[in-house]
Amino acid sequence: MNATEPRHLAGLDLLRCLAILVVVVFHYPRPEGHEAYHVFANFGWTGVELFFVLSGFLIGSQLLEPVARGEAPSLQRFYLRRSLRILPSFLVVLALYLFVPAWAERPVVTPAWRFLTFTQNFGLSINGFSHAWSLCVEEHFYLVLPLTVLALRGRLRAPSLLALAAAVMLGGMLLRGGLWMQHFSTLGPGEPGWRDYDRLLYYPTYARLDGLTCGVLLAALRVFRPAAWERWTRGARAGGMAFVGLACLGGVLFLNEEHYRYLLYTVVAFPLVSLGFAALLMALAGPTASRVCARIPGVKTFAVLSFTVYLTHKAVQHGVRDALEPHGMDAFHVVTVLGGAVAVLLASLALHHGVERPMLKLRERLERRLASRKPQPAVS
Numbered sequence: 001m002n003a004t005e006p007r008h009l010a011g012l013d014l015l016r017c018l019a020i021l022v023v024v025v026f027h028y029p030r031p032e033g034h035e036a037y038h039v040f041a042n043f044g045w046t047g048v049e050l051f052f053v054l055s056g057f058l059i060g061s062q063l064l065e066p067v068a069r070g071e072a073p074s075l076q077r078f079y080l081r082r083s084l085r086i087l088p089s090f091l092v093v094l095a096l097y098l099f100v101p102a103w104a105e106r107p108v109v110t111p112a113w114r115f116l117t118f119t120q121n122f123g124l125s126i127n128g129f130s131h132a133w134s135l136c137v138e139e140h141f142y143l144v145l146p147l148t149v150l151a152l153r154g155r156l157r158a159p160s161l162l163a164l165a166a167a168v169m170l171g172g173m174l175l176r177g178g179l180w181m182q183h184f185s186t187l188g189p190g191e192p193g194w195r196d197y198d199r200l201l202y203y204p205t206y207a208r209l210d211g212l213t214c215g216v217l218l219a220a221l222r223v224f225r226p227a228a229w230e231r232w233t234r235g236a237r238a239g240g241m242a243f244v245g246l247a248c249l250g251g252v253l254f255l256n257e258e259h260y261r262y263l264l265y266t267v268v269a270f271p272l273v274s275l276g277f278a279a280l281l282m283a284l285a286g287p288t289a290s291r292v293c294a295r296i297p298g299v300k301t302f303a304v305l306s307f308t309v310y311l312t313h314k315a316v317q318h319g320v321r322d323a324l325e326p327h328g329m330d331a332f333h334v335v336t337v338l339g340g341a342v343a344v345l346l347a348s349l350a351l352h353h354g355v356e357r358p359m360l361k362l363r364e365r366l367e368r369r370l371a372s373r374k375p376q377p378a379v380s
Contacts, residue, residue: 010294011284013303015054015277020306023047024313024344027131029321029331043253045202046273048134049211053277055138056215057222063149064223072153075146077370082142084363086307088355090135093311097129104128105318121203131314133203140205141212161220168213169271176201177267185263194261201266210274218278222285233286242283248276308348308356316340316347 026044030037062081066073094115096103108128114120118140121133156164179200187193201207222229231237252272255265283289293299302309317340321331329336 008290009285010290010300011286012054012058012281013299014293014296015050015281015284016303016306017299019047019050019054020302020309021047022050023310024317027314028317031332039253046249046252046277049208049270049273050277051134052137052208052211053215053218053274053281055141056212057218057281058215059142059145060216060219061223063146064219067149067153068223073146073149074370075150077367078146079142080366080370081363084359084366086135086138088359089308089311089351090132092351092355094129094132096315103315103319105314106130121205123199124203125199128315131310134310137205137208137212145212145216158224161217165213165217169210169274172207172209173267173271176207176270177263180263180266184261197261208270210270211277214274214278215281218281233282234288235286238283238286238289241279245276245279245283248272248279252276305345305348305352308351309344312347312351313344316344319343 022040022044024044025041026047028041030041063073063078094112097108098112101107106126106128109125110120110127110130115129115132118136120130121136124130124133183200184194184197221232232241249272252269255262255269284293320340320343321336324333324336324339331337
């Protein structure tokens, strides 16, 4: 396959479905006395890390493919694509949170300017639409990576790229460990100081670069070493990558005491999860895996809806629970669970067809207009 050849990878759709599923479970209430469910629900934090690995791979590919052709990536086209993909749906849901109090699962106390400037993930307090913190990390990534690619284009070779990626991940581990030692090493169980843990070590961008870094590395491998990419995403090697990925994720499950409150978990869980999902991405990116995944009913549709599901699921499920609770149906009544799932799908479909798809069609028209204005090479 040509390094720049566009190809839909159905295996990535399956990973996107897995990511949004575990995120939704993570945000759902957890019943007492169901330890197996608690373990799975607590592990749901990794869904966002999987999204970061996918984003690093897909966005990295978009920016590196022109470099492989000897061209500079177009910042105008990149930011046009990202803004019309993310902002319209985000702004509609943000408006619901800000101007329709009945919509929010919790009161919104974060100032609107923090959402609009994508700085909400620093010093974050849990309140309405707090899960938008991950979009802040994505937006910071969209700002930094294109400029980095432009600055290093033609100057960075494989060993230097690997060293840079290792430095980013090692730096994140040392930073998280240092912050933990400084703020939490003397705290006992249940002390109020633990409330600052997420603000310092979970939501900020500096703590969540592992998945994005792994994704960009995979993009560089696919773009600049297509033969190696083909070898490692086919046959027995793909199976080996799946085993490595599951082993890494199993290691994180083994460490998962009290979610991520201990130093060892704080230091190694993020890179280990990221490496695990990166290995699974390689295992599912090959043609055989993609053919199998493409036959699974609903995978492509649910993957397409993953962003609008992410935006709406907390508020919609909360609304369903509130509506059914007076009728004796708690959060784990079958009607509540199924009703919440259907309501989330309907809300995400409405947002997708009412906002997302029209904006994507507008994006296509604007891209064609940009392409028509691009100077054509002179014909001798």
